[in-house]
Amino acid sequence: MGSSLFFGLSTMAYILAMVVYITHIAFRKKAVGVTATGLTLFGFASQTLAILLRWREFYQLSGMGILRSIPLTNLYESIIFFVWCLMLGYLIMEFHYKNRSFGAFVTPVAALALLFISLSGMSTKIEPLVPALQSNWLLAHVTLSFISYSAFALSFSTGLMYLIMTTEGRREGAYIFWTVALGIFASVLIAMGLDYMTFHADMNSDAFLKDFLFKSTYESSSSAVQVISYLATAAFVFAVWRYGYVLKRVIGGFNLQASVLDEITYKSVAIGFPIFTLGGLIFGAIWANQAWGVYWSWDPKETWSLITWFIYAFYLHARFLRGWKGRKIAMVAVMGFVAVIFTYLGVNLLLSGLHSYGSR
Amino acid sequence: MKSLLDKVWSLFSSIKLAIVIFALVALTSIVGTVIEQQASYADNIRVLSSLVGQGIAPSAYKVLYALGFMNMYRSWWFLSLLSLFAANLLVCSIDRFPAIWRIMRTPVKPIAPDQMKRMPIKDEFVVQGGPDSILQQAVSAMKSIGFAAEREQGPDGAVQLYAQKNAWSRSGVYITHASILVIMLGAVLGVFFGFKGYVDLPEGFNTNIVYSTNMDMSDPSQVSRRASLLGALYAENGDLQKASQSLNESLPDYEKDLKSVGIIPLGFQVLCQQFEVQFYGQSDMPKAYRSRLSIIENGKPVVSKWIEVNHPLKYKGVMFYQSSFRLRHDLSNGVAVLDVRSPGGQAETMKMKIGQSFGIPGTNETVKLAEFNPALAFDDQGRPETYSQMMTNPAVRVDISGPGGARSSKWIVQRYPETWSLPDGSSIGLTDFWGVQSTGLQVRKDPGVGVVYLGCILLALGLYVAFFMSHKKIWVRLAPDKKGTLLTVAATCPKNRHAFEREIEKLVKRLKGGN
Ligand code: HEM
Numbered sequence: 031m032g033s034s035l036f037f038g039l040s041t042m043a044y045i046l047a048m049v050v051y052i053t054h055i056a057f058r059k060k061a062v063g064v065t066a067t068g069l070t071l072f073g074f075a076s077q078t079l080a081i082l083l084r085w086r087e088f089y090q091l092s093g094m095g096i097l098r099s100i101p102l103t104n105l106y107e108s109i110i111f112f113v114w115c116l117m118l119g120y121l122i123m124e125f126h127y128k129n130r131s132f133g134a135f136v137t138p139v140a141a142l143a144l145l146f147i148s149l150s151g152m153s154t155k156i157e158p159l160v161p162a163l164q165s166n167w168l169l170a171h172v173t174l175s176f177i178s179y180s181a182f183a184l185s186f187s188t189g190l191m192y193l194i195m196t197t198e199g200r201r202e203g204a205y206i207f208w209t210v211a212l213g214i215f216a217s218v219l220i221a222m223g224l225d226y227m228t229f230h231a232d233m234n235s236d237a238f239l240k241d242f243l244f245k246s247t248y249e250s251s252s253s254a255v256q257v258i259s260y261l262a263t264a265a266f267v268f269a270v271w272r273y274g275y276v277l278k279r280v281i282g283g284f285n286l287q288a289s290v291l292d293e294i295t296y297k298s299v300a301i302g303f304p305i306f307t308l309g310g311l312i313f314g315a316i317w318a319n320q321a322w323g324v325y326w327s328w329d330p331k332e333t334w335s336l337i338t339w340f341i342y343a344f345y346l347h348a349r350f351l352r353g354w355k356g357r358k359i360a361m362v363a364v365m366g367f368v369a370v371i372f373t374y375l376g377v378n379l380l381l382s383g384l385h386s387y388g389s390r
Numbered sequence: 391m392k393s394l395l396d397k398v399w400s401l402f403s404s405i406k407l408a409i410v411i412f413a414l415v416a417l418t419s420i421v422g423t424v425i426e427q428q429a430s431y432a433d434n435i436r437v438l439s440s441l442v443g444q445g446i447a448p449s450a451y452k453v454l455y456a457l458g459f460m461n462m463y464r465s466w467w468f469l470s471l472l473s474l475f476a477a478n479l480l481v482c483s484i485d486r487f488p489a490i491w492r493i494m495r496t497p498v499k500p501i502a503p504d505q506m507k508r509m510p511i512k513d514e515f516v517v518q519g520g521p522d523s524i525l526q527q528a529v530s531a532m533k534s535i536g537f538a539a540e541r542e543q544g545p546d547g548a549v550q551l552y553a554q555k556n557a558w559s560r561s562g563v564y565i566t567h568a569s570i571l572v573i574m575l576g577a578v579l580g581v582f583f584g585f586k587g588y589v590d591l592p593e594g595f596n597t598n599i600v601y602s603t604n605m606d607m608s609d610p611s612q613v614s615r616r617a618s619l620l621g622a623l624y625a626e627n628g629d630l631q632k633a634s635q636s637l638n639e640s641l642p643d644y645e646k647d648l649k650s651v652g653i654i655p656l657g658f659q660v661l662c663q664q665f666e667v668q669f670y671g672q673s674d675m676p677k678a679y680r681s682r683l684s685i686i687e688n689g690k691p692v693v694s695k696w697i698e699v700n701h702p703l704k705y706k707g708v709m710f711y712q713s714s715f716r717l718r719h720d721l722s723n724g725v726a727v728l729d730v731r732s733p734g735g736q737a738e739t740m741k742m743k744i745g746q747s748f749g750i751p752g753t754n755e756t757v758k759l760a761e762f763n764p765a766l767a768f769d770d771q772g773r774p775e776t777y778s779q780m781m782t783n784p785a786v787r788v789d790i791s792g793p794g795g796a797r798s799s800k801w802i803v804q805r806y807p808e809t810w811s812l813p814d815g816s817s818i819g820l821t822d823f824w825g826v827q828s829t830g831l832q833v834r835k836d837p838g839v840g841v842v843y844l845g846c847i848l849l850a851l852g853l854y855v856a857f858f859m860s861h862k863k864i865w866v867r868l869a870p871d872k873k874g875t876l877l878t879v880a881a882t883c884p885k886n887r888h889a890f891e892r893e894i895e896k897l898v899k900r901l902k903g904g905n
Pocket of ligand 1: 402408479482563570
């Protein structure tokens with residue numbers, strides 16, 4: 031049970047770090063900043079330890095090889111690994127750019143993701159692997175995919191901050207884009223949170239997603255609740271649009287340069303893209319070929335990975351060859367990560383509920 | 391005036407077109423993930439009803455069907471889009487390659503001092519000693535960061551050292567692009583010279599045909615033609631020759647017809663001898679499953695092999711992958727494989743059908759197999775029931791009659807050996823219940839896989855070079871100065887400048903006399 035203790039510690043450390051990073055932005059005291067970094071490092075260390083412990087537990091339980099037992103087999107473990115990669119990426123960036131302001135943006139993501147796990151009562155059981163998943167290619171595929179997702183998550187947040195910082199008027203296309211994107215993003219998160227609180231089912235997470243997602247809001251059995259949910263979302267998006275300048279002011283206080291944000295966005299994509307190509311597309315294809323004899327079958331998950339890949343290829347070409355700069359290219363980066371999320375969650379959540387293979 | 395060819399060429403060599411194609415492929419693909427591909431009418435009507443409402447769904451279906459969205463990744467327009475993409479990539483690469491080739495082949499040349507000042511990375515400082523005395527030190531300093539310097543003596547007494555590295559890394563982008571074309575070529579080879587099929591084969595059955603996974607279920611005329619062609623084959627017990635005669639066709643024509651509706655003759659027989667599943671402990675979660683397959687040609691078995699997930703069988707370019715399994719609806723042909731032991735420990739293997747009886751050696755007891763249950767469980771009242779659609783907990787009920795007419799009945803459960811023993815010390819073990827499961831096989835022939843894998847390797851390599859390597863150039867000028875030598879360092883690289891700047895810092899430190 032060692033791993034859950036350290037997961038708890040890391041969650042608390044990230045939450046505290048979040049508070050301290052935000053305080054740091056407000057007061058700009060060196061000691062505060064150092065505390066924030068220290069807390070983050072502590073959280074990261076306990077999370078690393080927790081992952082290693084869980085790895086060992088899985089290894090002892092499954093009786094498979096040590097590599098096959100890497101804990102990356104369900105939603106719970108994937109979220110943990112995603113947060114781990116994200117924090118690693120952030121820490122590297124903090125030391126590289128010697129700027130802590132960004133922590134106030136990243137630690138909430140980490141803390142929210144981990145809180146989401148404990149609030150939702152998502153299954154944290156260690157489950158053995160079905161035969162198709164017993165493959166080293168799959169392991170490489172999943173690990174690298176998550177590393178690239180984390181890189182894309184960074185480019186998403188810097189891209190979004192770039193848009194927030196550089197847009198002026200409410201009628202501007204880029205302003206509407208980021209407020210609507212952020213509004214919908216937050217609404218969906220809130221809706222999912224409501225589902226978890228309403229049903230709070232301690233069941234297999236995939237089954238949960240299929241049976242309960244949005245059932246407390248958009249897909250509720252009562253049409254009144256449905257209408258209210260859509261209206262509330264519209265109102266929320268409107269509010270983000272109306273009062274977006276508040277966020278701009280907050281981020282303006284971060285002391286970040288737009289050009290640095292743009293550079294980080296590009297760098298993250300430039301790291302994420304090759305890793306995603308290798309791990310997400312190539313290793314995924316090799317695994318599918320070994321398991322089913324088909325390296326590419328145009329199933330929705332594969333197709334969405336391809337769409338994601340094309341969006342980032344679009345980003346690279348538009349930036350380098352068409353000379354797209356600034357807001358236009360930042361919007362592409364934001365859309366790229368929306369596609370990533372859809373590839374990872376949306377396909378399972380929305381499309382499989384729609385299709386007959388989902389019910390089989 | 392540009393000729394038409396020129397115009398087409400410049401259209402296809404433009405990145406603008408590439409960006410448009412990226413967007414089109416991405417957007418249409420999204421539609422293809424929402425519509426279920428190659429699914430039946432009813433399936434997609436359900437999908438559409440939940441999206442646009444029941445009223446509009448049928449007309450929406452008609453429109454989308456006419457546009458080919460029900461099988462869009464194989465529709466003419468999507469394939470054309472991919473061809474355009476390939477043409478774009480090819481033309482664009484050919485168009486730009488000469489210029490890049492020149493850059494890669496051109497040696498670095500010394501540059502003028504004012505040009506040095508305009509380079510993105512630069513530094514200037516004075517060290518003690520004349521140019522001649524520190525020349526050697528400068529050469530070795532450059533060598534220490536991996537650059538073999540050439541030198542040029544200037545007219546003003548100044549010496550310039552210059553070097554470049556990784557000029558070939560400019561080709562990374564081209565390797566990337568070429569690799570995508572290679573992958574597409576491999577895919578085309580697979581489409582034209584291979585097939586993707588599946589077959590569901592019960593234990594003890596064989597087949598000489600498999601079903602294509604690319605069968606389009608949304609086309610009703612295909613479905614009925616398929617039924618009649620298959621009907622002829624079933625009527626002749628799978629004999630292709632006789633089936634073709636019954637349809638008054640030649641064998642090759644009949645085979646062609648079969649292929650056109652998604653039925654692929656293999657040219658040999660595959661037999662499933664046995665299928666088995668291993669579970670995690672006594673849970674119902676499969677840990678591994680495998681099938682014993684035999685290839686039969688001209689009535690003789692030529693190969694036999696166990697296959698399991700991730701470990702296929704290959705024969706004549708055709709691969710057989712273990713993909714799924716299921717319990718047959720008809721359980722009546724099942725054979726219980728029993729390990730019967732007398733009280734003295736004498737063992738005997740027996741194969742029995744339900745309803746048959748046998749005597750236990752060394753006793754006067756007769757045992758009759760009364761009933762088979764593939765997934766035995768007991769309800770609240772202790773009545774037996776079947777709890778799953780799989781053979782997760784196979785058990786047989788035996789009725790035992792003793793010499794004095796004593797009768798008893800008992801469940802023998804494969805997973806629980808403690809249920810095997812009888813009161814008199816003999817035992818009946820259930821080791822298998824054969825003939826009621828069927829194995830799901832993916833059957834594939836794809837001569838293009840090697841090419842696709844080659845393309846993948848090139849893609850990984852190309853991206854590595856494109857993103858993590860950089861064409862670096864350095865110039866170091868040593869000019870005589872009142873206090874010694876004025877050193878000017880300039881450098882460029884198109885990518886990863888931070889890393890290169892650190893290398894230059896190291897170089898500068900060495901030039902200043904550090905180590
Ligand atoms: C999905 C397919 C494609 C991928 C993955 C891809 C990938 C790349 C990458 C990674 C780069 C380097 C960008 C950078 O330096 O950051 C690049 C550059 C480039 N791409 Fe593509 N590309 C694709 C399709 C195309 C197509 C269809 C064209 C055709 C017009 C094209 C034309 C170019 C050109 C001209 C360059 C710049 C080469 C140079 O630096 O001279 N690409 N591509």
